[in-house]
Amino acid sequence: MGFEPPQRLVRALGETYGDAAAGDWLARLPELARQAVDLRRLDVERVIAPGGRSSLVALVRLPDGTPGALKVAPPFAAPDLERAALAHWNGFGAVRPLDPDGPDLLLERLHADVSLRSLPEAKALLEAAGTVRRLWVAPPEGHGFESVAERTARQAEAMRAVKDAGTAELVSAALGARDELVADAPEELLLHGNFRQGKVLAGDRAPWLAVGPEPLVGERAYDLARLVRDRVEDLVAAASGATAGRRRVNKLADSLDVDRERLRGWTLFRAVESGTRALSAGRRQDGELLLEFASWL
Template sequence: MAFEPPQRLVRALGETYGDEAVGDWLEQLPKTVQEAVDRRELDVERVMAPGGRSSLVVLVRRPDGTAAALKVAPPSASPALERAALEHWDGWGAVRLLGSTDGALLLERLHPEVSLRSLPEAKALLEAAGTVRRLWTEPPADHGFETVAERTERQAEAMRAFADPGAASLVATALAARDELTAVSPELVLLHGNFRQGKVLAADRTPWLAVGPEPLVGERAYDLARLVRDRVEDLIAAASGAAAARRRVNKLADSLEVDRERLRGWTLFRAVESGTRAIAAGRRGEGELALEFAGWL
């Protein structure tokens, strides 16, 4: 199957894992996709473009004519962990896994052009809360998922190395919050790991389903922290943005029975981590928005 990987995917993988680490995978990607298509006798409709930042998605049809989506991700993106989480959820709140082989996941077809971001903010947050609640289940026995403490320690190492004097105080505050939060974890449930409005798509068998998990285990407040920062551009542009952000923390915490202060702390840490990472990757505008948002908390 001949095609050029979407440039959005090429850039994002290079920023995250390094050009050398993913270069060979990208070069072999057309062959990998063709082998997965042939193995399952799929008919290819089209490659999703601009597509995602961590994987290639191809819209296909199965031999019986059923619409599906083939997702192919590099080993560095841990597709085996995504597969394990999707198998555990078995379609409950998340896209259903139809099969998998060598890093290629065959998924039920959703409506990729329609996410919760298409809804008014209040409705989107309500639907997001209902969706993520379904995902918070007891993890499977002998699971291989990392913990919130393990993932955020790696992120904290990069933050400590971030050399921008203007952000030093905010980084220190975020790191202190992370240390306090990981000292004691109130629960250990399976989390989506990257949950936000854009990760919830319209579906046929139920209105909305989550996609693209980066699964780990830990407390629910961590999973909500990225959702709090959704539509940050609108918040920054509004005169009451700071107050609206704090209200959003309280509203989500109360509606999902999560401690307000723990959610505020994780939201702060994740916003600063995202901001410093974006600036380090050359996306200064995006990074400064995240840091300004974090400063409100």
């Protein structure tokens, strides 16, 4: 079968890594996917669409009939670090690798069409909190994961390069919050890095399991900050959105024993960073939603 990249993947890789690097890898993707399938003698059922933003994912069966998911990602998306994090969690709260070797990822199959976004908001946040709590463990010795300070330093540099009077005040507040937070980080745990409702899928051996980590080490408040703004379009559309957004910060912080102000600060930084990046990529509606949410904090 064909392995043409879904359009969501094409757009996301171009935005994140640049059209040149993304285009070169995308041109080779069909052959890379075929090689991965042939190497493991897999039977391919279908490519998941619209799929993810950093890899092509296909539902497959192993030679013994075991269902799995094959994930083919570009080297600049650091699949080795994802593999290392998943191996360290070893199925506790996250999808389990079926094979530790190879340039691609062969994972246990989850229910790809059923994420926490299928649940009512209150239930989804409850299940999300229970899932992410399991992932916050000490990193392995000699790990190669970057720190929250390192990742956000690169993001901060990109934010400073954006010269837009309309966002300058929010950017300044977000950068100030980030500087204060990294100056006195309280812990160094292994983090998912991109945890949100859509990154938690229904499973068979456990009700919900996390997928698609962009792992790093640092404090829990950073990891929780992306979850705070889930379903941001619903929050912005609601008359009580600002109040509900601030209440969500406090509720999630309290439920996971995270400092409220640290969570508020990281939520501000991550929302402004994503919002300015969306505007730069021409996704104005997404950017404006995120920046309006950030202004409530």
